[in-house]
Amino acid sequence: MRCRALALPVHHWTGCWFGSRVRGRFHRQGFRDQDAHQRRGVFECGASMEAVFGLGWHSHGPCKCGWDSGLLCGGASSRQRHPGAPRLRWGAVAGSAGRSWIKCYLNGVDFPSVVGIHTLLAKAVGIVFSVGAGLPCGKEGPMIHSGAIIGAMVSSLRIDETIKPLIRTQEVRDLVAAGAASGVAAAFGAPLGSVLFAIEEGTSHMNPRIMMRLFVASSVATLVSRLWAGPKEGLPVGLLGWRVPVSFGRFANMDYYILEFAIFGLMAIGGGLLGALFNCLNKRLSLWRQRQVGPRGHRRFLEVLFVTFVIASFNFLVPVLATDGGPLMIEELPDTLALYWDTGTKSMKSLFHGQEDYDLRYLSLFAVMNFIFACWNYGVGVPSGLFVPSLLTGSAFGRIIGQLVNTHLIRHQNLPLQAHPGTYALIGACAMLAGTARITISLAMILMETCGEAEFGLPIFLAVMVAKWTGDYFNRGIYDLHIVEIKRVPFLEPQPERDMIRLQVRDVMARPVVTLELVCKISRLVEVLAHTSHHAYPVLYPGTHRMAGMLSQIMLRRILELGADQGAFYGARDAAPEKVIAWAEMTSVHPFRCKTPLQYEKLLSGHMDEYVRLGPYINRNSLFVLKYTSVYACYQIFRQLGLRHLPVLGMDGRLVGIVTRKDLILAEVEDDDSDREEVEEEAAYGTYSAWCPREDSLDSEEEVGSQISTHSTQSLQLTSERTLEDAVGGMGGAGGM
Incomplete structure (x- = not known):
């Protein structure tokens, strides 16, 4: 298509060019004062196509093909x-x-x-x-x-x-x-x-x-x-x-x-x-x-x-x-x-x-x-x-x-x-x-x-x-x-920092840890969801600090939503039921009925004093590392398997902390490069545990109890650096791309 529009005076097409952008009307109120979460799933077209760019000069004779959005057709x-x-x-x-x-x-x-x-x-x-x-x-x-x-x-x-x-x-x-x-x-x-x-x-x-x-x-x-x-x-x-x-x-x-x-x-x-x-x-x-x-x-x-x-x-x-x-x-x-x-x-x-x-x-x-x-x-x-x-x-x-x-x-x-x-x-x-x-x-x-x-x-x-x-x-x-x-x-680069070989997991792990027990009260589960946004929680054997497995937040939500209807809850004086929630229901792709802790409290108002067995729903084969593991090796595990957290156990199998991606990223050593070769040589003979000691490291297993929290109120003490890590969901298992 050919057009001789450029033959018109410069001031003529210039006025039409800018005029076409201020002509029009707003046909929808796109900037309403509403909650950001309510706006996420809707269109907010603030201005129509005509209001933004106009229709141009389609009525002008010399330009038979007209202007479309200000440019020549x-x-x-x-x-x-x-x-x-x-x-x-x-x-x-x-x-x-x-x-x-x-x-x-x-x-x-x-x-x-x-x-x-x-x-x-x-x-x-x-x-x-x-x-x-x-x-x-x-x-x-x-x-x-x-x-x-x-x-x-x-x-x-x-x-x-x-x-x-x-x-x-x-x-x-x-x-x-x-x-x-x-x-x-x-x-x-x-x-x-x-x-x-x-x-x-x-x-x-x-x-x-x-x-x-x-x-x-x-x-x-x-x-x-x-x-x-x-x-x-x-x-x-x-x-x-x-x-x-x-x-x-x-x-x-x-x-x-x-x-x-x-x-x-x-x-x-x-x-x-x-x-x-x-x-x-x-x-x-x-x-x-x-x-x-x-x-x-x-x-x-x-x-x-x-x-x-x-x-x-x-x-x-x-x-x-x-x-x-x-x-x-x-x-x-x-x-x-x-x-x-x-x-x-x-x-x-x-x-x-x-x-x-x-x-x-x-x-x-x-x-x-x-x-x-x-x-x-x-x-x-x-x-x-x-x-x-x-x-x-x-x-x-x-x-x-x-x-x-x-x-x-x-x-x-x-x-x-x-x-x-x-x-x-x-x-x-x-x-x-x-x-x-x-x-x-x-x-x-x-x-x-x-x-x-x-x-x-x-x-x-x-x-x-x-x-x-x-x-x-x-x-x-x-x-x-x-x-x-x-x-x-919290993105993990292909190769960890060389300085990480100086550190042990106990030097960078997060604590206190929000935990659950194998037999847990419903009010406790609701409280955990109300005060934390972690992707998973360690589950301990009752009365001990020995880890039984990990319970993901998704599974926890399913238990609270389906447990009452499936007969999985029981009273303090009742015997624990043998019935568990079906696997098909737990892995259903249907959206959650409850989005906020207040909705869970309303749904479970008559079951807050009851209990539920978490054993059938936890991952008993979850990975873990010992507190003396090098951060360098822990980084490689995270990177290769696409993990977002790893429980940290002591030498006797008791939970002492947890490591997340943010903890690994923040694991930096403020030493110069002059002694790197010496450190790596020491690490080759397994003596790197003496490097970068921390005064508050858990050397005594008797100190474990004071560092593990089973109360959700202590979860608020976690550092602000972990906010983004806890807000995003985890991806477990070995990855593709």
Whole structure:
């Protein structure tokens, strides 16, 4: 479709551009003063599409195709739908890329609603409008999150009750890992790269069974995506070809010389520096966002409007002002100016394969502003990804370097080389994304699969590795930075700190411990739920401090809700009943009837003085560690098995404390590195127990009784550092991704 709208006076379309954004009406009260928990499951569309962007100039004769959301139709009009309108506040975790949430989930931290169906719906709808609005975001991150949610949903299908108890947390995590890999494969059409991505970025451990699941899921996702991409490109139904949802085109006759590896290395260093700068700026912005904007509410919504308006306005105005508002067909825009209106994938194709030299002034402006906008946009309350924005920014900088090398270094110096700017754009894209996200092997494989060129494997590997090493010198990758330094998640890195070998578990364990007994009063159980939010509780033999097992909070809630109806409660003078709550009822997926302790007290008002046997419902095979175990070894157990807590026992089997993820993260030694080798040598001979002694450590078993609490009021004495650890759910068992 062609349009001569640019022939109109500049002041005319400028007034319509800004006027269309203030015209309209608010058709729903989106910012009501209501409880945050009540708003979690509802839409809060604060303004209609017309109120936000307007309908533009559809009545103006010279522009037959009209204005749509302020941009010209026929090329870029579909980009300006508002990203937050249909998905503003339906699940807080939906308003992000989701990559960090899934990495935490697979590491053993279970945030509420991370793999919920409402998050999937909000993410699937929201990403359409986020990408369509022209924001510097990609659909790859949300695709990873969506695939992981689908994988989790498979585990909750109605299956044979005889095998349902076998669907453990380990199996769920494997399915989530396979779903995340299939999301990458569906986005890029790169099955091998998606498997490597799952292994590199999320796996706690790997075995052939998990790898086979990842590969099968990725292959099927790639097949389905190519089946849909074929007819879209005009191919007959059933003809696959090489077309994938995200394709950067095929390189033809683009060779490179060995001397160019030095330039590629310098570009990789530059990509690492830019990535570190990106992460540093985004960290400061995200922390400011937490303080001033908040995770929800009208400020979050208004920020989305403002960011979208500024970015869309800039991308629209630059090409128009560059042409002086004169008559010009959309198709006649120069390649450099077309970058501002094209989608990210199309712009990257142009930078990779464009034969003509770009205007370095507007290309430099595009690269710098895309870097700023991508940093600004990452963390806004819309579903967004970072793959394409980082690749696009890096390809723009790489194209600039390629043209400068070709013009000033080769032609003027008469060097026997021929630099292809498209090759430099590819290397720049790899270096930028590796410097930002610190993805290496999987990134190289994904780009080689999407470009269909294995010949570029060597320079791509060089670029991603050097960029990662450079960025790691300054700060963390963007995903780990958001997990550890912004969200403060108890995330366990692949390798523990070397200083942990100095410590024993008794030096870092938490105490007092909130415990239950095998025969427990109902009022005691309700009191525990009222004062604590722990994921599980140690259960002791009556009158002793010897642990019988662990009781999860979910099981505890089921006991309180179903025990009276199932006849599991009994009075103080009655004999303990043999009947227990059926396993099918205990593992039911139906939601809890009671949400608050007050509701439990109301439900059990006539049973508060009764008792219940907890023995049939506890996990008697729960893992534990001795108090003299090294923190280094304990960390490895947590990491490999995806645990969130471990009971600590004394040498006689009595409970003396408990270790959580937060305790491991806070386990730091304030000594210099000068005696590390000596400490490790001592540890090799088992004498590290003498290092870093604590005056309050439990050396005497007689002190155990004073440190174990069976009263819930003492649970309030736990330190504030454990708040986040107790608020998130635990993931037991060996993990997938």
